[in-house]
Amino acid sequence: MSEPILRVAGLFGRIGGQQVVEDVSFDVPATGVTALLGRNGVGKTSTIKSILGLIDRSGGMHLGGTRIDRMPTHRIVQLGVGYVPEDREVFGSLTVAENLRLAERDAAPRREFIQRLFPDIHDRRAQRAGTLSGGQQQMVSLARALVNENRLLLVDEPTKGLAPRIVDEVAEALAEAARTVPILLVEQNLHVIRRLAERVVVLSGGRVVFTGEASDLLDDEDRIQRFLGVHDATDPHDTAAGSTR
Amino acid sequence: MSTVVLLLVTGLGLGALYFLVASGLSLIYGLMGVLNFAHGSFLTIAAFLGWEVGRRVSDGTWWGLALSAMVGLAVGAIVAAATEYLLIRRLYERHIEQALVTVGLSLATVALFEGIWGTDPIYTQKPEWLAQTTEILGAKIPNDRFLLIACALVVLGGIVLFLRRTRYGLIIRAGVENRSMVMALGIDVRRSFTIVFAIGGAAAGLGGVLASVYYGYVSAHLGSVLLIFAFIVTVIGGLGSLTGAAIASVLVAVLQQFANFYLGGTGDLVVVVALAAVLLVRPRGLMGKVA
Amino acid sequence: MTDHPVLSLEHVGLRIGGARILNDVSLDVPAGEMLGVIGPNGAGKTTLFNVVSGIIRPTEGRVLLDGQDVSHVAIHHRAAAGLGRTFQTSSLFQALSVVENVRMVAQAHAGGATSVFRTPRRTDAATTRALETLAEVGLEHRADAVASGLSHGEKRKLEIAMLIAMEPKVILLDEPMAGVGSADVPALTEVIRGLHRGGRTVLMVEHHMEVVLGLVDRVAVMHHGELLAVDTPEAVMANPAVQSAYLGEAV
Amino acid sequence: MNQQLTDAPAPARPSAPAPEASGRRPLVLAIGGVALVAALATLPLLAIEIPGVLPGPTYTPGTLQLLAYAMLIAALALSYRMMFGLAGLLSFGHALFFAAGAYGLGMTLNVFAPAEWSSGLVFAVSIGVTLVLGIVLAATVGALALRVTGISFAMVTLAFAQAGSVLIRRNPGSATGGDEGLSLDITNVPEGLVGVVNTRNLYWMALAVLVFVYLVVLWVERSRAGHVAEAARENELRVRVIGIRPYSVKLLIFIVASVLAAVAGMGYLLLQSGASPRIATADFTLTLLVIVVLGGVGYRWGAIVGGIVYTLLDQRLTALAGSDFIAGLPAVLRVPLSEPLFILGTLFILVVLFLPGGIAGIPQRIRSGRKQHPVEAEEATDA
Amino acid sequence: PTTATGGGDATDAGAPVKVAMLTSQTGPLAAYGAAYTAGFEAGLDYATDGTGTVDGRELEIEWADDQGNPDTAVSKAKDFIGQGYEILAGTAASGIATALAEQAAQNKILYISGPAAADVITGANEYTFRSGRQTFQDVATAGTFIGDPAGKKVVVFAQDTAFGQGNLAGVQAVLGGQGATVEGVLVAEDATEFTPFAQQLLGASPDLVFVAWAGASSGAMWTALAQQGVFDAVPVVTGLGDVATYGAYGEASDKISFLNHYFGGASGTDVEAAMIEHLEAAGAEADLFSPDGFVAAQMIVQAIREGGDTVDGMIEALEAWTFDSVKGEITVRAEDHAMIQPMYQAKLVQDGGDWVPELVETIDAETVAPPVAGE
Ligand SMILES: Nc1ncnc2c1ncn2[C@@H]1O[C@H](COP(=O)(O)OP(=O)(O)OP(=O)(O)O)[C@@H](O)[C@H]1O
Numbered sequence A: 001m002s003e004p005i006l007r008v009a010g011l012f013g014r015i016g017g018q019q020v021v022e023d024v025s026f027d028v029p030a031t032g033v034t035a036l037l038g039r040n041g042v043g044k045t046s047t048i049k050s051i052l053g054l055i056d057r058s059g060g061m062h063l064g065g066t067r068i069d070r071m072p073t074h075r076i077v078q079l080g081v082g083y084v085p086e087d088r089e090v091f092g093s094l095t096v097a098e099n100l101r102l103a104e105r106d107a108a109p110r111r112e113f114i115q116r117l118f119p120d121i122h123d124r125r126a127q128r129a130g131t132l133s134g135g136q137q138q139m140v141s142l143a144r145a146l147v148n149e150n151r152l153l154l155v156d157e158p159t160k161g162l163a164p165r166i167v168d169e170v171a172e173a174l175a176e177a178a179r180t181v182p183i184l185l186v187e188q189n190l191h192v193i194r195r196l197a198e199r200v201v202v203l204s205g206g207r208v209v210f211t212g213e214a215s216d217l218l219d220d221e222d223r224i225q226r227f228l229g230v231h232d233a234t235d236p237h238d239t240a241a242g243s244t245r
Numbered sequence B: 001m002s003t004v005v006l007l008l009v010t011g012l013g014l015g016a017l018y019f020l021v022a023s024g025l026s027l028i029y030g031l032m033g034v035l036n037f038a039h040g041s042f043l044t045i046a047a048f049l050g051w052e053v054g055r056r057v058s059d060g061t062w063w064g065l066a067l068s069a070m071v072g073l074a075v076g077a078i079v080a081a082a083t084e085y086l087l088i089r090r091l092y093e094r095h096i097e098q099a100l101v102t103v104g105l106s107l108a109t110v111a112l113f114e115g116i117w118g119t120d121p122i123y124t125q126k127p128e129w130l131a132q133t134t135e136i137l138g139a140k141i142p143n144d145r146f147l148l149i150a151c152a153l154v155v156l157g158g159i160v161l162f163l164r165r166t167r168y169g170l171i172i173r174a175g176v177e178n179r180s181m182v183m184a185l186g187i188d189v190r191r192s193f194t195i196v197f198a199i200g201g202a203a204a205g206l207g208g209v210l211a212s213v214y215y216g217y218v219s220a221h222l223g224s225v226l227l228i229f230a231f232i233v234t235v236i237g238g239l240g241s242l243t244g245a246a247i248a249s250v251l252v253a254v255l256q257q258f259a260n261f262y263l264g265g266t267g268d269l270v271v272v273v274a275l276a277a278v279l280l281v282r283p284r285g286l287m288g289k290v291a
Numbered sequence C: 001m002t003d004h005p006v007l008s009l010e011h012v013g014l015r016i017g018g019a020r021i022l023n024d025v026s027l028d029v030p031a032g033e034m035l036g037v038i039g040p041n042g043a044g045k046t047t048l049f050n051v052v053s054g055i056i057r058p059t060e061g062r063v064l065l066d067g068q069d070v071s072h073v074a075i076h077h078r079a080a081a082g083l084g085r086t087f088q089t090s091s092l093f094q095a096l097s098v099v100e101n102v103r104m105v106a107q108a109h110a111g112g113a114t115s116v117f118r119t120p121r122r123t124d125a126a127t128t129r130a131l132e133t134l135a136e137v138g139l140e141h142r143a144d145a146v147a148s149g150l151s152h153g154e155k156r157k158l159e160i161a162m163l164i165a166m167e168p169k170v171i172l173l174d175e176p177m178a179g180v181g182s183a184d185v186p187a188l189t190e191v192i193r194g195l196h197r198g199g200r201t202v203l204m205v206e207h208h209m210e211v212v213l214g215l216v217d218r219v220a221v222m223h224h225g226e227l228l229a230v231d232t233p234e235a236v237m238a239n240p241a242v243q244s245a246y247l248g249e250a251v
Numbered sequence D: 001m002n003q004q005l006t007d008a009p010a011p012a013r014p015s016a017p018a019p020e021a022s023g024r025r026p027l028v029l030a031i032g033g034v035a036l037v038a039a040l041a042t043l044p045l046l047a048i049e050i051p052g053v054l055p056g057p058t059y060t061p062g063t064l065q066l067l068a069y070a071m072l073i074a075a076l077a078l079s080y081r082m083m084f085g086l087a088g089l090l091s092f093g094h095a096l097f098f099a100a101g102a103y104g105l106g107m108t109l110n111v112f113a114p115a116e117w118s119s120g121l122v123f124a125v126s127i128g129v130t131l132v133l134g135i136v137l138a139a140t141v142g143a144l145a146l147r148v149t150g151i152s153f154a155m156v157t158l159a160f161a162q163a164g165s166v167l168i169r170r171n172p173g174s175a176t177g178g179d180e181g182l183s184l185d186i187t188n189v190p191e192g193l194v195g196v197v198n199t200r201n202l203y204w205m206a207l208a209v210l211v212f213v214y215l216v217v218l219w220v221e222r223s224r225a226g227h228v229a230e231a232a233r234e235n236e237l238r239v240r241v242i243g244i245r246p247y248s249v250k251l252l253i254f255i256v257a258s259v260l261a262a263v264a265g266m267g268y269l270l271l272q273s274g275a276s277p278r279i280a281t282a283d284f285t286l287t288l289l290v291i292v293v294l295g296g297v298g299y300r301w302g303a304i305v306g307g308i309v310y311t312l313l314d315q316r317l318t319a320l321a322g323s324d325f326i327a328g329l330p331a332v333l334r335v336p337l338s339e340p341l342f343i344l345g346t347l348f349i350l351v352v353l354f355l356p357g358g359i360a361g362i363p364q365r366i367r368s369g370r371k372q373h374p375v376e377a378e379e380a381t382d383a
Numbered sequence E: 001p002t003t004a005t006g007g008g009d010a011t012d013a014g015a016p017v018k019v020a021m022l023t024s025q026t027g028p029l030a031a032y033g034a035a036y037t038a039g040f041e042a043g044l045d046y047a048t049d050g051t052g053t054v055d056g057r058e059l060e061i062e063w064a065d066d067q068g069n070p071d072t073a074v075s076k077a078k079d080f081i082g083q084g085y086e087i088l089a090g091t092a093a094s095g096i097a098t099a100l101a102e103q104a105a106q107n108k109i110l111y112i113s114g115p116a117a118a119d120v121i122t123g124a125n126e127y128t129f130r131s132g133r134q135t136f137q138d139v140a141t142a143g144t145f146i147g148d149p150a151g152k153k154v155v156v157f158a159q160d161t162a163f164g165q166g167n168l169a170g171v172q173a174v175l176g177g178q179g180a181t182v183e184g185v186l187v188a189e190d191a192t193e194f195t196p197f198a199q200q201l202l203g204a205s206p207d208l209v210f211v212a213w214a215g216a217s218s219g220a221m222w223t224a225l226a227q228q229g230v231f232d233a234v235p236v237v238t239g240l241g242d243v244a245t246y247g248a249y250g251e252a253s254d255k256i257s258f259l260n261h262y263f264g265g266a267s268g269t270d271v272e273a274a275m276i277e278h279l280e281a282a283g284a285e286a287d288l289f290s291p292d293g294f295v296a297a298q299m300i301v302q303a304i305r306e307g308g309d310t311v312d313g314m315i316e317a318l319e320a321w322t323f324d325s326v327k328g329e330i331t332v333r334a335e336d337h338a339m340i341q342p343m344y345q346a347k348l349v350q351d352g353g354d355w356v357p358e359l360v361e362t363i364d365a366e367t368v369a370p371p372v373a374g375e
């Protein structure tokens, strides 16, 4: 296997003095989608934020050979990292166009690509992002990351709150993006994971409990149950209610 | 008739002075959400140092005044940038604390200026022409008012260009809302904050030098007097709206002149009543953006 | 109880600037029904809830609660009249403890919430009620935690607890499952089912189709601010317009 | 406000310290409080000396006067904290109500003296009249100012206070004494409250005012209304959605805080035998803000500690500024150190930067060993 | 009656006398405070022949800073009174002086007010004296510039403050009483633009303009009057302030007629020479309020020397006391404790790059004596 694009070794992260990421180590290969999985509150988001230096962190991290654990966030991003945050975090008082303009790092941003991918938000260029619907905000957030050429994408729950059809489209877009850029993806929707992920890293209580090929986890009911707490994941369209007693 | 013209034009001059102070205040508040109580101190220190340098070179000449203005601009910018760097930056996204720090700074600096330059006003010289008057429609208008108006227009234009032509305005508005997300887009938001503070400070510095021309003196309290009106103007104009601040400056100053003259010196009262009225009718001020 | 629907919308429309956000929405919800509201992102679902709860005034049409026109009634009066809701993104009193969050609601419901003459106590009715409610959603062990420190799923549960404490007649749930991990979905589904079981009327916006289909009596489909259809889950799922606009190939 | 219409995520706020969880009121605290008040009450009978802090032994009029003044300022700060710290209402006009109490009582005593009444009655009725005037003023200003929020609220209150300040300085009908201030007409003031011999009584009066204000504040903050106010500071829309109108609660808090300020103002008039226009200025309100933050916004007793520390510091720093020690220093040190306000301002900056919980937050910081940020009023950030 | 410090036997046994001096060492009036203090030191030295004692009794003089803030001043005064100080003196701020006068009355101690000019201090109560001049005397001096006031029109140009209003009332009383028509143009204290008011002055076409102005805005005000040509149209009188303000009049300096309480060298008396000598030795310079401090020291020494230990004795010793001081012979009027003293007319002349005052005429004390307060 070639050099990983991101190498995380012994990462610790703190929020307000509290340890939320503990000694996490994993690699993100230079191609394809690596999924970061785990139940609510295990520290997935915190891991991504630690990588970007958005929370207090320590440990060894290399992005394509460059050491980044001491770098300020903006420098890391300038190395070619795209980030889609968990709670969308669009700038509510700025218009959609301004949100996108702010995100443009490259000399030749891929505006047409974005327009093709999300025609709806293109039509709403002049609207203040704060007044967008939840799903529309999610699209802006994704678009901000996809508008540049990146060496790595960090994507945190991109399908949260999206209509099923849009979920498909986003998955499609990520799949397309993954052809040229490696992605570290946090996702709850197993359907999406199945479709995209090649490798998985599972967190529990702030630690890594499983790493391996996606199929190693997803084809093994037992592991799914153990690591993700889900009973019946083979058919994501079965009613959730039906699977509980 | 000539009285009305006089009141109007001198009102415009005073409005220009208000605007010079308010522009920086509005820029800093509008973009960064920092209610900067130390803005008056930026102005005062610039006025003092501008005067100190100006008088050493050539007091009361155009050359001396120009030099004072340059020094004022530089001092304002440097002091403001230092304030941002040393104090404001540590408290990002905590706007109340940021305002409080500037309150402390203004208390401390005014006391310091008193310690250094004394409590009495120091009277300043100005170029001959500025002490003379020009007659417009029978009213003898002091020439320094024209200088004020011209400078205010230049500053207005300059800042508008800065915001239009550069990404800074965008970066900062986004940064105030969510600083870490801006960094996560690969932008060094801290530098932008410092630059905005420096620009606001430079405008205040220029305002300080011109205020010393207008009042004919420099003193430790020069800034505090103007600050309160600058606040009023900024708020009436709509927080963060530069054109709003410009319009409000002129309205407030002219209103104040007329009320002072015709309504038994009630200028200040009328202005604060106007402030309350405007806010109650339009909580975001005249030109404030609907959030 | 009564023959008229507990909630009805009559030709409700909303324009903001030039944009039509809602267009001629008419809908009757009989008492005790659980109604799912689905539609593409930006269809106007949240806005519809905002109009019903009074956060936004409609520019056209009327909203009737229990037969009374409430279109121009203030938010808090509607709430006091028995209309409860949650928000798409958790909206809590972040600095207050979990039990205080719920007690606030219990007091509002019992009246005299703003009295200076009454002091909340560990043992008073409102607190007891709050603790009971927390037990119902399984949050009693977190009663003294500060709300801002809860995990995502716990916040969702707290929102529901606050709703229960209000004892509303009509409940609006805006994407209660968003961001809830697959592992917690079943439990939360049960809580929502419990809400409904008390005979309450529930309107729920949700993108998790499996959850919607397992719970609701009828489904309303919104698109571009209009109500496309209101029908049984089966009929709606079979509707080709719904499939193309909303579900996509996933079905 | 609109921001919340479409579910924009509310910015996560650092949580407020909750020093006393409601409903749990350990008896120890109450007993400690009573003991503290009792100890303070006996001070004038003791001869305790704290060199460097108090100007003399505690029974001397100078020291009692200083302590009484500090307690009145503490009472005022306490009322301000209720508004700013509890309800998140950043007012720039609180001085107006303090001045209303002081000037109101002073002016009433000047004009209102029916000959047939006993002076005790005149005094009591004057206090009553002033209180009523205070309530009316507070209700009017509050009802108007609370129609707007955030910085606009701050500015509307500032406008009212400025108007009051200008009026007082203008000396309409020679009623306020203008720049020279109003001096107390002692004809109808009880003899026990006049003169340096009676400083002790004035001290007890100030202590009574402080205790009274504290109890009212405690009562309101502990009440349901207080909790709703706190909740409304956190999330106003949410309060409405659960069926409560925040406006009335905020107005209530505003009025109570303002009337308490007026009570402190009356105490001030009696203590100082007069009132000066300084107490009506925006600067005075800013001083209060400084005091409250210095003490710790998250804590009731923070305001008290802040008020007392500030007053004592102000006094002692002035003494320091005039000392020979300072005079002997080189200019770089002498000039700043001989300006009390410079030292106070610098100290204040340091507290805001490095002690976010204020003085009252120190124990909590030591205990938890991590940073605590005081409550941030949401309104001021909603530009 | 407040304290029993030292016991009863201290009365004439040469026990020290405690004197409390309150004045601004910081704050807006710090410069006045400094001049007053220097004057006081000189006066004390002069009145006690350099011994600092009166009849063998030590004077324990304690200085305190009022910060220009009445609250601070009252607190300090109470502290002093509580410690058994028997004499209180000082302050340049009228607001503080009235508050201290109140304290003096409440606590029955002697108070000698400093440079504060408000007329109300005169006759405030029997315990209160003053060592400086009062507004009325300024105004009356202004009146001496127009000869016979009858039928003349005088406009008072002042700030709308207690000080300005007091001056207007004074002019109305003095010159109005002598048959002049008096009008006031009062400008809001916070106004910064004076040009229109200069126009208004001209429009009134008066025979004399009396300007009563204090504070930093005076420079701008004089510039406005000059620019609008007021000086070319009508004689203008104002009070000459302290040395720091000599530069404030700009272009107009030599066109203004000044009334004056005091400037260095105005009186030419022996006492003045002694004061200046002492001031210069101390590195200070004679200024507007030097005599106020000097006189205060003389009064305190007199009160102690002749009045013994009771406040009533001190009051008696001061009332109707006539003595030689910096400005010549002055008298403490018995009825209301007004300070009957000469005043000066002056003008500014250029000396190198600076403006310096020059005496025009000395106005007799009786000519400018205020009417008895309260009558
Ligand atoms: N601001 C905060 N203050 C205190 N604790 C926090 C904060 N943010 C997160 N935590 C805690 O850190 C832990 C990890 O949180 P994180 O958001 O990384 O989880 P996650 O795996 O992304 O969960 P989810 O699936 O719900 O998004 C949780 O226990 C959470 O309670």
Ligand SMILES: Nc1ncnc2c1ncn2[C@@H]1O[C@H](COP(=O)(O)OP(=O)(O)OP(=O)(O)O)[C@@H](O)[C@H]1O
Binding pocket: A127, A131, A132, A133, A134, A135, A136, A161, C016, C017, C019, C021, C039, C040, C041, C042, C043, C044, C045, C046, C047, C048, C088, D006
């Ligand atoms: N002030 C406004 N100006 C213009 N358009 C607006 C404004 N406010 C809301 N909208 C638009 O109204 C539409 C309805 O938004 P709403 O939040 O109701 O959608 P939704 O159905 O809840 O979507 P989601 O499932 O994504 O949450 C969106 O397209 C939104 O962009």
Ligand SMILES: [Mg+2]
Binding pocket: A044, A045, A046, A086
């Ligand atoms: Mg997460």
Ligand SMILES: [Mg+2]
Binding pocket: A133, A134, A135, C045, C046, C047, C088, C174
């Ligand atoms: Mg929605």
